[in-house]
Amino acid sequence: MGDIKILEHQSLRAYNTFGVEAKAQWFTTFNSTEALHGVLSARLPIAFILGGGSNLLLTRDVPGLVAKNEIGGIQIESETDDAIVVSAGGGVVWHHFVQWCVSGGYGGIENLSLIPGTVGAAPIQNIGAYGVEIKDVFEYLEALELATGVIRTFRAADCHFGYRDSIFKNQLTGQYCIVKVAFRLTKTRHQLKTTYGAIQDTLKEMGIAHPDIAAISEAVIRIRSSKLPDPARLGNAGSFFKNPEIEETQFFALQQAFPSIVHFPTGDGRQKIPAGWLIEQCGWKGKRTGDAGCYEKQALVLVNYGDANGHEIYALAQDIMDSVDRKFGIRLTPEVNVI
């Protein structure tokens, strides 16, 4: 089992990308399933499993044990001439995994370049960007049930993936630690997704007419670096809210009142409205209360200008939710896990 070192009253400031102060009653790390079993044998109440802390807002000190997943390793599980199944430990940094795959010539996750966080957290909200979600390439995951220590394999159908959603954010919240995730990627005939967002424009700027997966990864990195604040310089957790999906009847009524409303059909008779547009229309973009603010370049991102605490950021989020609700009759929901 090795040595398990459990710290008391550990500051989590360096472990969350908002950079807010909060203390964990107990804190530990583990780098293997055996080590995690050792952590569980201490019989302390587990508050939550921590990855890169890039989808968290800590609004208070945390009672119980925060256990940080540092399980490493990338492995080829099987391959044919055309396809490959690659798995990674839950603590592997997501972008390192993407880079490893892109440089090996394995396609499917290049559009997800530069998303912060760990491989183990990626299935929890079915991370997505620029027209790709991990459910598109997901093969299986292994998760350790915290109550029993038993490892269970989840296939895609078991995960109930949805838009920024999975069973791990619903029925199974807090019950499992995802220790390994496997992806099915392409070795030939890559299904490039270049139609979304600014990818085409950026490829043009790069002078690339026939992109490969490395070029798409590079384009995504350029777009993201110019659009999103770097948490190392300005605390944030990416998009704070989900883009709401509304029924068409509600949408048509809103379109009457707000003809410029931005919308995307979801394909199932509903319309997705960019939360950033709704927030901007309510005048929040660039607004700041103390050190908590709504990012000047992208209203969907809430930022910590320095010493905001999680409570202040959450109060700002609630004010934004209330004002969007008053103006549009739409209740935004946070994408970020508020603790």
Ligand SMILES: Cc1cc2nc3c(=O)[nH]c(=O)nc-3n(C[C@H](O)[C@H](O)[C@H](O)COP(=O)(O)OP(=O)(O)OC[C@H]3O[C@@H](n4cnc5c(N)ncnc54)[C@H](O)[C@@H]3O)c2cc1C
């Ligand atoms: C600048 C920026 C840009 C972002 N852009 C995107 C984007 O384009 N698309 C997108 O989808 N997301 C985006 N995000 C959100 C974030 O990167 C993802 O949600 C990421 O998957 C979170 O990983 P993490 O390791 O940091 O998770 P954490 O923040 O550490 O944890 C998030 C939740 O998952 C739980 N958890 C973490 N690891 C495990 C595990 N191994 N087993 C069980 N539970 C676990 C935690 O308890 C917590 O509830 C962005 C964030 C930032 C800061």
